[in-house]
Amino acid sequence: WDDAVMAFVRCVQQDMEIGEAWANIGAIHMRLRRWNQAYPALTEALKHKHGSWKVLENLMAVCLALGRWRETAQHMNSLLDLRLQSQRPVHIDELRHLAYITSNMAQRAAKAAAVSATSVASTAIAPITAVSVSNNSSNTEEEVEEEESEYAGILLVASPPPEPALSVETLLTRITNTIPSDPQVWDVMAEFQHAMGRFDLELEARIKQFRAVKSKSLWERDKDLIAAAHSAAVEMIKALKHLGRKSDYYSCKSLLRTAMGQLDPSRGTAWADAAATWAAMLADLDAAFTEKL
Numbered sequence: 001w002d003d004a005v006m007a008f009v010r011c012v013q014q015d016m017e018i019g020e021a022w023a024n025i026g027a028i029h030m031r032l033r034r035w036n037q038a039y040p041a042l043t044e045a046l047k048h049k050h051g052s053w054k055v056l057e058n059l060m061a062v063c064l065a066l067g068r069w070r071e072t073a074q075h076m077n078s079l080l081d082l083r084l085q086s087q088r089p090v091h092i093d094e095l096r097h098l099a100y101i102t103s104n105m106a107q108r109a110a111k112a113a114a115v116s117a118t119s120v121a122s123t124a125i126a127p128i129t130a131v132s133v134s135n136n137s138s139n140t141e142e143e144v145e146e147e148e149s150e151y152a153g154i155l156l157v158a159s160p161p162p163e164p165a166l167s168v169e170t171l172l173t174r175i176t177n178t179i180p181s182d183p184q185v186w187d188v189m190a191e192f193q194h195a196m197g198r199f200d201l202e203l204e205a206r207i208k209q210f211r212a213v214k215s216k217s218l219w220e221r222d223k224d225l226i227a228a229a230h231s232a233a234v235e236m237i238k239a240l241k242h243l244g245r246k247s248d249y250y251s252c253k254s255l256l257r258t259a260m261g262q263l264d265p266s267r268g269t270a271w272a273d274a275a276a277t278w279a280a281m282l283a284d285l286d287a288a289f290t291e292k293l
Contacts, residue, residue, distance in 0.1 A: 019048025023055050030058055035065045053079060053086035064094055069102050069164035073171045080171075080178060090175060092184045099168055099188050103157075103195035106165035110155040110197070151242050156197035168192070176208075183212040183228055190235065199243055206236035210255060220262040223270045229259065230274050237281050241288055249289045256282060 026042035029035075042059040049055050060075035076095065079088065160166050172189050179185055186209035193201040210232040219225040233256060240252050256278055265272040 019045050019052075019055075023049065023052070023058070026055075026058060026062070030062060033065075035062050038062045039066060039068075051082065051085070053082045053088060056082070057088070057091070060091070060094065064098065069098060069105075070167045072098055073164065073167040076171055077174065080175060083178075090179065090182065090185060092188065095172075095175070095185070096188050096191070099172065099192040100195070102165045102168045103192045106157045106161045107154065107195055107197065109162060110157045114155060150194075150238070151199065154195070154197045161196065165196070169196075176205075180208070181212050181215050183209045183232060186212055187232070187235075190239075194239075199239060203236065203239040203243055203248060206232060206239050207252065207255065210236050210259075214259060214262075220264070220271075221267070223268070226263075226270050226274050230277065233259075233278060233281065237285065240285070244289075246289065249285065253282060253285055 022041050022045035026038045026045055029038035029041060038058070039062050042055060042062060045055045046052070046059060056075050056079050060072055060079065063069075063072040063075060072094075076091065076098075079086075079091070082088075083090075157165070161169060169192070172185070172192055175185050176189055186205050190202050190205035190209060193199075193205055210229065213219055213225055213229040213232055216222070216225055219229065236252060237256075240248050260275060260278050260282075263271055263275045263278075265275045
């Protein structure tokens, strides 16, 4: 590999505008996990190959490896512009990683600011009280505690958030607006908003995630889409119960009941399990919101 690098280096020494040579140098350094050496080579390559999705993908990956979060978001934005030309899918794993890192950075900054403002060595923010669950609920005490713990200690991050979370939030908003029928991007958006302490926007994203699954043609006949719908439903109900808003209760209940009506339990175990679980979830919702109705 070092011989190959030297060969391409000789090429760019003869002609500094050989973008392909710079791209190959960067790709070789990437293969060898030399991120700091790959970065300048790929940056130079992009100057000469502005519309190259291959160079952009590699540079995005290198920036992610180097912790250059804002640049990673910028390159993802450029890749979204080229999406129709390249026919490349959204880089969901990289997007999820970027959203996770930057939202947690913003959350840590919010907690540090709270500690500084109150001059307290440590802060322990109590979770918003979850909606009470009756004794007839299918949830065990352990499950309720687990759901509450996911919200415990999370502060509301000011809007607009600090960089690099702001760039990532802008990117997520653009992606969900561009590809609203992709359940995975709504999943990432929900996780991001959860970490930012914006539980109302988390629920909104979960609802759209569930609807995105249901928008797929013949979703009710596809085992993988049934699993995706179930996962989205579980997270949607979890967020709903934490917020405890009656308006959300009615809309989520209607959405879930309509989806249940499309399931045919006779198709197999996955369908029967989903139908039974969703029926239990509806019963649990009714029990959880009894005191509020």
